[in-house]
Amino acid sequence: MGRISSWDWEVGRKKVVDSLSPLQDHEWQEEPYVSPDGETLAAIVKVGDGEFSVRTNDEVWESTFEKLWFLRYSPDGRLTALCQQDMEWSLAIDGEPWGDFAEYVWETKFTRDGSSIAAMTKIDNKYSVALNGTPWETVYENANQYALSPDGKRTAAVVQVISLGQADVEGYKKGVFSVAVDGEPWDGRYVNLFTPTFSPDGARVAAQARLTSYDYTIAVDDRPWQKTFQQVWEPVFHPKGAGVAAPVRSGGKWGVALDGQFIWNPRYVQCLGLQYSASGEKLWGVVATGFGKFTVACDNVPWDATFPIVTDLVLSPDGSRAAALTSEYNRNFRIVVDGRVWPGTSDMAWPVVFSPDGANAAAVTEKGGRFHVLVNGKAYEQSFDRAFSPVFSEDGSKVLIRAIENNSCVRIVADVARF
Amino acid sequence: MIEIYTFVSGPLAWIAWSVFVFGSIYRLVSMYNLAKAKDGSSLAYMSLPYSLRSIFHWLVPFGTLGWKSDPLMTIATFAFHICFFLVAIFLGAHVVFWDTAFGISWWSLSDTTGDIISFVVIGACVVFAVRRLALPHVRNVTRAKDWFALLLVAMPFVTGVLAYHQIGPSLLMTILHILSGELLIALIPFTRLSHALFAVFTRSYMGSEFGGVRRVRDW
Amino acid sequence: MSQIADRLIDDPGLAAGVASLTPERIEEVVTRVLKGEAGAKLKAYQETCMRCGLCAQACHYYVSHDSDPSYSPVSKTTETIYELINKKGRVEPSRIYEMAQIAYTECNLCKRCAHYCPIGIDTGYAMSMMRRICYQLDVVPQYIRDTSHSHAATMNQMWVKDDEWIDSLQWQEDEARDEFPNLRIPLDKEGAEIYYSVIGPEPKFRTQLIYQAAAIMHVAGVDFTMPSTPGWDNSDMSMFVGDFENMGRLKRSHFESAQKLRVKKIVMGECGHAFRSIYDMGNRWLGYADMPVPVVHAVEFFWELLTEGRIKIPKKLEGPVTIQDPCNIIRGRGLMDKLREVTSMLCEETVEMVPNREHNYCCCAGGGVINCGPPFKNVRMTGNKAKADQLAATGVHTIVCPCHNCHGGLDDIIGYYELGMHPRFLGDIIYEIMEKPEGM
């Protein structure tokens, strides 16, 4: 039984906060965030001159800060915010700073289960990643695009290991970047590295690598593939260790290579966002079969229908089903599940969530300022002023709706069968 | 001599026209295929209304910045292109030719009108040539290809006029005339004159980009 | 008449690139690009360009250099990409230097010549392809190359590190709170109506523009957000260098950062080339026929705020102004009427330049030319006497100029020709004269 099962799954509706109006003495209250279990609503509040805190339901953190931003719930329910005190920064977790203050802290990331939290850190003008409050021992003149391993034990980032003078183009072309894993840099020097990614067990790291100005490939643990391409996008590890796959461009068309060999021949105008199914049997991605014709492909077989834009590809937990959002000039959003379009369009849509058994899918949409919660294409009877992504119960029979209506925050548990 | 005449005005005319027709089709089809393979991100924006809008505006003398910038050229080129088609299609002698060669006939220009506009075309060609010699910004970019195209176009008119006015050995002139006409027709798809095939598309494309994407006029 | 060979300018980027070229490599790269990337468009242009020279008078370089034929659009294409096509890439390395200098510094890709060419030849496109070849040959002016490197390393133009970006927003927010106690620059606010994006130089050198934009948003009550992560910079020198791969990467990060925040649209600051990169070039490279997220240029956005009365102008700016029509938003996107309406809502009197609107002359900074840096400044100065004459003829002091590049370009021209004029951003003017209710 997981974390989600311990939540209140009794069918019905509960008002979590009666009034979302700022509490007394609060000069202002910023946009609300709802905890994963829907039991708490939080917002940054201004409590005094240059003094900020966080409201949770009708209470307020005891601590105050000069500045607070990036209020986010960790998946395990801890509430975090980047905070400034005496001109120095930290990450406040449930009101308590997580370790020493630094010159700057930003870009909070969580593992899926919320057990680990990481953030970028700058100390004395040097950059590193802090994991659960502890920064790397080795620091760099710049670091970015950092990643947190799925098990929450390791971090990696693209780091600059050689300084460059002003407009030193020749130096740049020789390669000044590397990837640092837990602070330890790879030996290789690259023209550019992008989006380091951990293997599921956290043991290996792959990144997009630019070997010369014109040759791109994937580097895995500092070893570039033999073959280079016109361009590459984010690599993904096969979940069972059978290699690394990435979209690659060759002859002006995109395909997919596994460990440097084509497994999808280059024939797409675009291909990105690869994801493996849990067993690694299926490989999914967003592709464009023609100019302006986007869709989802599984094992190199695109869905029949194409759309001007496809985003937010989501797989069911076992990876046998897929859902994506489609849109047109950022309007007329549609939700497509397994290649079939749910009825109706909306002005905005949020990524689909699948039930743990993959049988049901749900999503939030917004149309004309009203938010709707849809399960398997059918809308919940009531619309809201604001709704957050729904959550399925572990057995998939119920769905938790977290929403704001009439200036109050509500938590609704509904039977999936009702939709 | 008369055999040569029969040959050039009969079989050779068929050959010339075949080369023109099939050559044009080949060029257009292969260009389209190339566009489909390589210019998908341009083809997608082709729009008939914006194409027509652009073509229409460029068909108006002095209707565009380009036409306004060089009035002599504008007059010359309009006169040239219009008169070229009039002569080629509606000249009395040609109408007879169309009839005997292909068995089709239509209205024809009077001999004097035909004569006058033929001189107009020759005059325009002189303007083109003088520009290429006298204007630095034209001379600077003129290459053999451009002279060749001009020569190709001018020859049938010069020889035609000579033949009509019975200057020089008349049958020879006529044969030379027909030959140069056929050469011109056959080479249109393969020289600068291929703009007769492609200009409508380059114009349409520019019209479509400016109308559809850039939302302004392209004239 | 002059020749490119007589006016070569020393540039370390061009020189180093050319030094390591061999004729074989040139031929190989030219063939690869012509076969692999160029298509029917370039082929048709090269073949059907009648060498009629009608385009000459379109170009401010030609006009400014007393009708020197080597500056006409058709001369520039003939001397560069058309020559490579004709010679199948068999040219000497020194010739590539000349071609690169023409392509990178003697054409602004402003497409004014499109209004002059009866065939419909897109000289700007042809020159972009020439730059693409130069880029693949590693022959790129140093400064713009460096900018493009910054784009690849940081996803912004000015080597701004991730924290420096956030820090400058928070700093401007602090500053602005002295004037507007309740002002916020909301970062990463999911579901906001508008995502506001700027270009790299704003957090680096022109933070007051962020201040002013925030003030305008605040007074107008706009539900907006700014991203804390890379993608915030919409500018794109990779596009002008010919590094289309990185252009694609930049635009992807820009659009995806907006999609992730579920905003309805992106509003961008007063920049021309950045606009071109999202409605014209970057989106296409990624395979999008239209922008995945609509991007509204500041001119249009201000127009909306003013016509909807969300911003009030109690008293217009005194004195006459003239309007610089930035090619990338006017000839590129038809905003000339809105620009004039906005200007007339803000300023008492407008004296138009001649020619104007979509027939305007480029400022000569565009197309990345200003980004080629100090070695080529003079190219822009002598290359745009036409603009100086145009400006002087208006007899006004203030130039409404809704484009960063134009600003830089005009500033230089004004200095060089001693015109004593002053270009201003619309946001700067609005901020100065708008009604600012007390205690907001």
Ligand code: HEM
């Ligand atoms: C596109 C190509 C051609 C052009 C531009 C052209 C032009 C002319 C011109 C300008 C004249 C003289 C008219 C005048 O001064 O009144 C003429 C006459 C003539 N053309 Fe053509 N012509 C072409 C092709 C041909 C062809 C293929 C034939 C084939 C039989 C032909 C047969 C004649 C004849 C028979 C005359 C009358 C000559 C005479 O009176 O002896 N033309 N043409």
Ligand code: HEM
């Ligand atoms: C069918 C459609 C045609 C179109 C749309 C067209 C259009 C044009 C245009 C736009 C130009 C460029 C500049 C100028 O106006 O001089 C031009 C030039 C020229 N055209 Fe055409 N044309 C066509 C057919 C022809 C034909 C059939 C011929 C002769 C066989 C021809 C001969 C020429 C010549 C010789 C020039 C060059 C003038 C110079 O030397 O500067 N055109 N044409």
Ligand code: SF4
């Ligand atoms: S106007 Fe067009 S056809 Fe004439 S020379 Fe210029 S680019 Fe070529």
Ligand code: SF4
């Ligand atoms: S600068 Fe402008 S007008 Fe001149 S050639 Fe380039 S695109 Fe044409």
Ligand code: SF4
């Ligand atoms: S800088 Fe301004 S005038 Fe110059 S090309 Fe860009 S938009 Fe045009």
